[in-house]
Amino acid sequence: MLVTTKEMFEKSMKEGFAIGAFNINNLEIMQGIVDAAAECKSPVILQASSSAIKYARVNYLMKMIEAATEQYPEIPIVMHLDHGPDFETAKMCIDNGFTSVMIDGSKYDFEENVRLTKQVVDYAHSKGVVVEAELGKLAGIEDDVNVEASDAMYTDPAQAEEFVKRTGCDSLAIAIGTSHGAYKFKGEAKLRFDILKQIKERIPNTPIVLHGASTVIPELVQMCNKYGGDIPGAKGVPDEILHEASVSGVSKINVDTDLRLAMTAAIRKTFVEEPNAFDPRKYLGNARELIKETVKHKMTDVFNSCNKA
Ligand code: G3H
Ligand code: 13P
Ligand code: ZN
Secondary structure, three states, rough: OOOOOHHHHHHHHHOOOEEEEEOOHHHHHHHHHHHHHHHOOOOEEEEEEEEHHHOOOOOHHHHHHHHHHHHHOOOOEEEEEEEEHHHHHHHHHHHHOEEEEEEEEOOOOOHHHHHHHHHHHHHHHHHOOEEEEEOOOEEEEEEEEHHHHHHHHOOOOHHHHHHHHHHHEEEEEEEOOOOOEEEEEOOOOOHHHHHHHHHHOOOOEEEEEEEOOOOOOOOHHHHHHHHHOOOOOEEEOOHHHHHHHHHEEEEEEOHHHHHHHHHHHHHHHHHHHHOOOOOOHHHHHHHHHHHHHHHHHHHHHHHOOOOOO
């Protein structure tokens, strides 16, 4: 069933679990995710970035979602725009049947972020669509910021309260130490749970979103490297920390990098072990299977979202 995040977030906040939001850009990735959700009886958020939409084409994406909801009517499925860059992209997604959109105004100053987010919220709500906004900046280790500057990048709890009040956004992505991609930490992985707690105290009814939350699963990185890849020193957010986030008020956990690793690892392994194989269904089928296992692991052992559909 295609739904908004409203009810699943209410349940997640009441019962203390998180919903996985997985990036899609082709058939096998999407099928791996929804097959896992169906086996786990878990709600699931499918999300596409604007570059993924450009790649896969919006009408193809929506037809695939329609097929998934027909196959699994018992599973609540959300179709979400990830990192919407502007009003026009958010509107295009809403007009094409997305049930949720993110407007990412985090690159702007506070007032412009409020203005842009409010503009999207007004349009989305008039169409029954929900909106995720972002406040604070996700740094990458390559950004090399000093301690004072990195403090300024975390979400400010008082600003978060004002932002939600003024924009009417339905959920809020916060910066507490995660970053996008496969290189999240130089040293020990650490998130600012103290800031999360302060934010939850100020906006207890607003679902919180964690971006850049892939584990960068070591077994998948090793598998990529073993079969000819070269991804040295990759490091993500360990499962234990994500599990703590899931039970501490984070309602949505974004995962893209782990799916990319699973897909690449499975394809590399097939090519090395079966050099004669050239039927795409062979290596893409193996990729779909490993994506499914990866998503099932997260739903079962990390997010606690199984049997919450
Ligand atoms: O947060 C970004 C997501 O991983 C999507 O990345 O814009 O390359 O599709 P993308
Ligand atoms: P990862 O790069 O950690 O998978 O984060 C994905 C994300 O935040 C998508 O919006
Ligand atoms: Zn993100």
